[in-house]
Amino acid sequence: WLDLEGKVAIVTGGASGIGLNISKELIKNGAKVVVADLNVEEGKQSDGSYFVKCNVTSKESVDQTVAKTVEIFGSVDILVNNAGVNLPRLLVDDKGEKPEYELSEKDFDFMVAVNQKGPYLFAQASAKEMLKQNKGVIINISSEAGQEGSAGQSCYSATKGAIIAFTRAWAKELGKHNIRVVAVAPGIIETTGLRTDAYNEALAYTRGVTVDGLATDYSKSIPLGREGKLTEIGDLVSYLASDRASYVTGTTLNISGGKSRG
Numbered sequence: 001w002l003d004l005e006g007k008v009a010i011v012t013g014g015a016s017g018i019g020l021n022i023s024k025e026l027i028k029n030g031a032k033v034v035v036a037d038l039n040v041e042e043g044k045q046s047d048g049s050y051f052v053k054c055n056v057t058s059k060e061s062v063d064q065t066v067a068k069t070v071e072i073f074g075s076v077d078i079l080v081n082n083a084g085v086n087l088p089r090l091l092v093d094d095k096g097e098k099p100e101y102e103l104s105e106k107d108f109d110f111m112v113a114v115n116q117k118g119p120y121l122f123a124q125a126s127a128k129e130m131l132k133q134n135k136g137v138i139i140n141i142s143s144e145a146g147q148e149g150s151a152g153q154s155c156y157s158a159t160k161g162a163i164i165a166f167t168r169a170w171a172k173e174l175g176k177h178n179i180r181v182v183a184v185a186p187g188i189i190e191t192t193g194l195r196t197d198a199y200n201e202a203l204a205y206t207r208g209v210t211v212d213g214l215a216t217d218y219s220k221s222i223p224l225g226r227e228g229k230l231t232e233i234g235d236l237v238s239y240l241a242s243d244r245a246s247y248v249t250g251t252t253l254n255i256s257g258g259k260s261r262g
């Protein structure tokens, strides 16, 4: 149904979590996938994917990844800007006891570089390839936090909001070249990658619950009563990447089990 046969996709941050699943779903639907991630060794895999070691914050690294994709597979038809980092911290440390709850300047710059500059660099390099064939799709992985704002995650929320603004602007710039640009805003998804002890501790603190109580707190806030499955994001991205979504551009699809409308 979602025929991606012959299409070439780049998935940033595709070595784990949501990105890994997006890569698998795209491959299942017939696409060839270049996984661009910091945490992989270069090389072809048997499942239709090729790994490129890439740092999305470096223009040189991004340009090399796009060039390598064209060299190996001949084009870039689909870009999924998925690599992201989230270091939940407060605007001000309101207790004063644990200064680590306040976001440092270094962490602010880090989040902006990965979540905001990275997608820009990748869209810029990929769109140049898409322009040559007058066709393409750019899918930006935002977050419910980027639509609603999330306590303790104001910098992360802002970077994810920026992705939504990029999506609207690029869709207007690139529509005349038959290039669609969409964003996906997941709610709480069953990943472990971002959930370090420090992440959980900071989130529990901002939500006024214990770390052990976080899962219950999440579920209570979701009308469907559970976290989202990785495959549910992969399915939506595959649909958006396919010609079935040929009139969908410039918009952000919220996928949060009803937690927010977006």
Ligand code: NAD
Binding pocket: 012, 013, 014, 015, 016, 017, 018, 019, 036, 037, 038, 039, 054, 055, 056, 057, 082, 083, 084, 085, 086, 114, 141, 142, 143, 144, 185, 186, 187, 188, 189, 190, 191, 192, 193, 194
């Ligand atoms: P994850 O940590 O499991 O995966 C992120 C991947 O990005 C990792 O493989 C990591 O190596 C890679 N990465 C990080 N920095 C990079 C860089 N500079 N260059 C290249 N690769 C880099 O995270 P996830 O939970 O799968 O999140 C994926 C995306 O989904 C992120 O953009 C995140 O903000 C978004 N998101 C996640 C959730 C959730 O609940 N997990 C909710 C909403 C949005």
